[in-house]
Amino acid sequence: xxxxxxxxxxxxxxxxxxxxxxxxxxxxxxxxxxxxxxxxxxxxxxxxxxxxxxxxxxxxxxxxxxxxxxxxxxxxxxxxxxxxxxxxxxxxxxxxxxxxxxxxxxxxxxxxxxxxxxxxxxxxxxxxxxxxxxxxxxxxxxxxxxxxxxxxxxxxxxxxxxxxxxxxxxxxxxxxxxxxxxxxxxxxxxxxxxxxxxxxxxxxxxxxxxxxxxxxxxxxxxxxxxxxxxxxxxxxxxxxxxxxxxxxxxxxxxxxxxxxxxxxxxxxxxxxxxxxxxxxxxxxxxxxxxxxxxxxxxxxxxxxxxxxxxxxxxxxxxxxxxxxxxxxxxxxxxxxxxxxxxxxxxxxxxxxxxxxxxxxxxxxxxxxxxxxxxxxxxxxxxxxxxxxxxxxxxxxxxxxxxxxxxxxxxxxxxxxxxxxxxxxxxxxxxxxxxxxxxxxxxxxxxxxxxxxxxxxxxxxxxxxxxxxxxxxxxxxxxxxxxxxxxxxxxxxxxxxxxxxxxxxxxxxxxxxxxxxxxxxxxxxxxxxxxxxxxxxxxxxxxxxxxxxxxxxxxxxxxxxxxxxxxxxxxxxxxxxxxxxxxxxxxxxxxxxxxxxxxxxxxxxxxxxxxxxxxxxxxxxxxxxxxxxxxxxxxxxxxxxxxxxxxxxxxxxxxxxxxxxxxxxxxxxxxxxxxxxxxxxxxxxxxxxxxxxxxxxxxxxxxxxxxxxxxxxxxxxxxxxxxxxxxxxxxxxxxxxxxxxxxxxxxxxxxxxxxxxxxxxxxxxxxxxxxxxxxxxxxxxxxxxxxxxxxxxxxxxxxxxxxxxxxxxxxxxxxxxxxxxxxxxx
RNA sequence: GCCGGGAUGGCGGAAUCGGCAGACGCAGAGGACUUAAAAUCCUCCAAAGGGCGACCUUUGUGCGGGUUCAAGUCCCGCUCCCGGCACCA
Numbered sequence: 001x002x003x004x005x006x007x008x009x010x011x012x013x014x015x016x017x018x019x020x021x022x023x024x025x026x027x028x029x030x031x032x033x034x035x036x037x038x039x040x041x042x043x044x045x046x047x048x049x050x051x052x053x054x055x056x057x058x059x060x061x062x063x064x065x066x067x068x069x070x071x072x073x074x075x076x077x078x079x080x081x082x083x084x085x086x087x088x089x090x091x092x093x094x095x096x097x098x099x100x101x102x103x104x105x106x107x108x109x110x111x112x113x114x115x116x117x118x119x120x121x122x123x124x125x126x127x128x129x130x131x132x133x134x135x136x137x138x139x140x141x142x143x144x145x146x147x148x149x150x151x152x153x154x155x156x157x158x159x160x161x162x163x164x165x166x167x168x169x170x171x172x173x174x175x176x177x178x179x180x181x182x183x184x185x186x187x188x189x190x191x192x193x194x195x196x197x198x199x200x201x202x203x204x205x206x207x208x209x210x211x212x213x214x215x216x217x218x219x220x221x222x223x224x225x226x227x228x229x230x231x232x233x234x235x236x237x238x239x240x241x242x243x244x245x246x247x248x249x250x251x252x253x254x255x256x257x258x259x260x261x262x263x264x265x266x267x268x269x270x271x272x273x274x275x276x277x278x279x280x281x282x283x284x285x286x287x288x289x290x291x292x293x294x295x296x297x298x299x300x301x302x303x304x305x306x307x308x309x310x311x312x313x314x315x316x317x318x319x320x321x322x323x324x325x326x327x328x329x330x331x332x333x334x335x336x337x338x339x340x341x342x343x344x345x346x347x348x349x350x351x352x353x354x355x356x357x358x359x360x361x362x363x364x365x366x367x368x369x370x371x372x373x374x375x376x377x378x379x380x381x382x383x384x385x386x387x388x389x390x391x392x393x394x395x396x397x398x399x400x401x402x403x404x405x406x407x408x409x410x411x412x413x414x415x416x417x418x419x420x421x422x423x424x425x426x427x428x429x430x431x432x433x434x435x436x437x438x439x440x441x442x443x444x445x446x447x448x449x450x451x452x453x454x455x456x457x458x459x460x461x462x463x464x465x466x467x468x469x470x471x472x473x474x475x476x477x478x479x480x481x482x483x484x485x486x487x488x489x490x491x492x493x494x495x496x497x498x499x500x501x502x503x504x505x506x507x508x509x510x511x512x513x514x515x516x517x518x519x520x521x522x523x524x525x526x527x528x529x530x531x532x533x534x535x536x537x538x539x540x541x542x543x544x545x546x547x548x549x550x551x552x553x554x555x556x557x558x559x560x561x562x563x564x565x566x567x568x569x570x571x572x573x574x575x576x577x578x579x580x581x582x583x584x585x586x587x588x589x590x591x592x593x594x595x596x597x598x599x600x601x602x603x604x605x606x607x608x609x610x611x612x613x614x615x616x617x618x619x620x621x622x623x624x625x626x627x628x629x630x631x632x633x634x635x636x637x638x639x640x641x642x643x644x645x646x647x648x649x650x651x652x653x654x655x656x657x658x659x660x661x662x663x664x665x666x667x668x669x670x671x672x673x674x675x676x677x678x679x680x681x682x683x684x685x686x687x688x689x690x691x692x693x694x695x696x697x698x699x700x701x702x703x704x705x706x707x708x709x710x711x712x713x714x715x716x717x718x719x720x721x722x723x724x725x726x727x728x729x730x731x732x733x734x735x736x737x738x739x740x741x742x743x744x745x746x747x748x749x750x751x752x753x754x755x756x757x758x759x760x761x762x763x764x765x766x767x768x769x770x771x772x773x774x775x776x777x778x779x780x781x782x783x784x785x786x787x788x789x790x791x792x793x794x795x796x797x798x799x800x801x802x803x804x805x806x807x808x809x810x811x812x813x814x815x816x817x818x819x820x821x822x823x824x825x
Numbered sequence: 826g827c828c829g830g831g832a833u834g835g836c837g838g839a840a841u842c843g844g845c846a847g848a849c850g851c852a853g854a855g856g857a858c859u860u861a862a863a864a865u866c867c868u869c870c871a872a873a874g875g876g877c878g879a880c881c882u883u884u885g886u887g888c889g890g891g892u893u894c895a896a897g898u899c900c901c902g903c904u905c906c907c908g909g910c911a912c913c914a
Binding site: 015016184223224225227228229231232233235237239255256257258259270313336337338339340342343344345347348349350351355356357358360428429430548551552621622623624627628629630632634635637638639642644645648681682686688690691693694695696697698701704766767768769770771772773774775778810811812813815818819821822823 | 826830866895909913
């Protein structure tokens with residue numbers, strides 16, 4: 001067979017190819033041929049997406065890993081006959097650019113655009129098959145005008161609102177944070193301890209969607225790990241609301257409980273320090289001032305302080321009493337730090353016998369403990385002497401409910417309360433509404449105007465975008481930069497035409513990224529965020545690749561957005577990402593890379609030293625995608641050696657004597673069929689890239705031994721198959737070899753290889769013979785040998801006979817092609 | 826504390842539906858080629874014991890039990906590691 005040695009231009013010899021020359025040549029060529037351009041037609045669609053990066057200035061190894069994984073999937077799907085959408089863009093709003101402006105004076109937009117240009121260049125050097133004609137940048141007016149338009153949609157639908165209340169404040173970022181962005185009491189981005197402030201802020205009503213966000217997880221092909229995190233975050237609790245009247249005020253306190261069956265054991269009621277009724281309850285009471293001091297103390301404590309001393313429950317008696325809704329007894333009302341204002345109703349009933357916190361609290365303050373649920377009858381003397389009894393059981397001392405089981409009683413008591421207007425069945429969620437306003441410049445301005453006469457007025461769609469002013473100054477001190485630009489803030493009311501002030505807060509950048517995957521389907525739209533038909537065609541994303549750190553941030557927000565847009569009739573899907581590949585971290589020298597540990601690796605150095613293909617191959621081979629991946633020099637060198645080995649295998653072909661051929665034809669065909677089957681399965685549904693690479697290595701090793709003894713057509717088919725199977729993972733080398741094998745069209749436009757299943761059948765197989773569970777012999781037999789024949793042959797074997805000895809075979813199990821198991825007694 | 830995931834050679838990992846544990850690679854050892862080295866090609870490589878040898882025996886997938894002809898895989902009870910949530914009523 002013919003190998004063309006001097007196509008097309010570059011250096012390299014049969015022993016070693018010139019990585020740089022080959023890679024840069026084909027990158028330029030592919031761009032010219034628009035290889036990654038999104039095709040439309042009658043092919044089935046495949047939307048392959050990786051989380052777009054924040055343009056920090058440089059790619060890091062985590063990016064290299066995500067984009068490699070996505071690119072392999074995209075290339076594989078193209079060769080399998082799909083119209084693939086594989087776009088890229090920039091999550092370009094955000095604090096770092098603004099902080100850089102404070103430090104260096106470079107305007108955020110300038111530094112952002114520079115960073116984008118450099119990172120785009122890096123991605124191009126990685127040879128990623130991205131359709132750059134669909135690039136989106138969230139910080140450009142062409143994009144954020146639609147982020148604003150979507151805000152207006154939320155506003156119209158009652159899903160965007162302002163609320164005054166305690167919020168998470170990051171003193172270092174000088175802005176508020178959503179609950180999801182507070183990680184263990186600290187800011188998710190800068191790690192500073194988060195404090196509380198009372199502010200009027202904008203929220204998205206994500207809690208309206210809690211139940212759907214929970215229910216629809218079920219149908220998603222996502223890792224359990226991520227789904228579980230979302231389930232926990234949403235935090236659904238089923239229970240009852242119980243109303244405790246306060247006769248002296250003519251008011252009532254609502255509490256939420258998951259254990260209505262323990263209601264008769266409630267001996268007191270506790271309010272959160274922030275609870276609105278506190279002041280009215282204590283007014284005129286002897287210890288009113290002491291309670292006020294206590295409340296004030298607790299309110300200034302940050303979350304971390306409050307949770308740091310989890311065991312120390314502090315509280316005070318208000319001096320007021322409520323009425324038990326079922327017994328009518330007076331129960332004291334307390335205020336305590338262990339009750340949280342943001343969960344449930346901000347008040348709880350204290351059931352010391354059956355709740356561990358209430359037990360501790362009652363012990364500390366000498367409150368009565370009353371047993372109403374017991375594991376057995378009679379009630380053990382010491383049931384709650386040492387600790388609470390919180391398991392289900394049988395009700396005692398519970399009026400008409402005495403004798404019921406806990407589960408039955410939960411429903412019965414809730415029902416009873418509902419009938420009497422004292423509460424009833426109720427479901428609560430842990431998730432809070434999404435706080436989306438930020439007191440910063442570099443984000444999409446919230447498109448509303450505050451008018452002294454009309455109140456909050458949305459900016460009409462026709463007046464979008466509300467552009468960011470370019471003359472902002474960045475001092476890092478004081479209020480948002482936008483608030484300081486009088487000519488920008490002062491405007492006219494769209495409704496009455498009178499003087500009004502613009503909203504000076506911008507939107508959380510997670511709003512920008514909650515819909516970018518829709519924009520990619522039709523990035524050129526100028527009068528709407530996206531073309532509904534394009535969205536209908538491409539959505540949902542078939543494979544979404546990204547990091548686990550977004551389990552309850554981006555991934556939850558995007559699901560919420562999609563559901564809102566579905567309800568508005570803008571998109572036909574309720575879930576944006578059908579399948580999720582959550583890849584692990586990149587580790588170097590035993591730890592996650594960080595500047596402080598001094599174990600960083602720059603993609604620039606690595607790619608120029610080893611080339612894109614070797615880097616990609618190593619990333620794919622060293623670990624399954626969802627696990628952490630440790631970078632090692634020896635590892636990437638191994639991948640590099642393998643690629644050079646493939647090069648030599650193909651390039652040496654001309655030198656192979658054409659004499660004694662065809663003897664290995666069938667063996668080569670079988671090896672080829674096995675390789676195609678394995679790589680196809682692994683790159684497809686299994687996403688087991690590591691074993692796909694190992695299958696190619698085995699195939700290559702085999703061909704080294706055998707391909708020289710195959711006839712020319714078989715040999716060619718075997719080698720071309722190797723190149724095709726390698727194409728998604730090592731695209732540059734595969735392209736070079738494909739052309740050298742005499743093809744005029746790109747390997748990446750070829751169809752994925754297939755195989756005839758008959759070649760999967762071996763002529764002879766090795767069968768293990770087990771006697772009483774231990775392998776005693778291995779036989780090589782024809783693959784199609786019948787079960788009885790197989791047992792007969794096994795019994796005829798000398799080693800088997802020796803092992804059986806005088807015993808009798810009482811049972812035999814045959815697994816075709818694998819083993820014979822004999823039970824001997 | 827609760828929830829989830831995991832533990833397999835010196836290392837990364839494989840074993841997809843209960844069927845020969847350790848594929849593939851790295852590291853290591855030996856050989857070929859070379860004046861030599863690098864590169865390359867070939868062979869060996871879980872542990873212990875035995876045999877000149879092809880090989881044979883025993884043990885072995887975090888620990889202890891169990892089910893089964895057969896268990897890394899299933900069941901029961903633990904240990905440790907990683908991740909998430911954490912006074913959520």
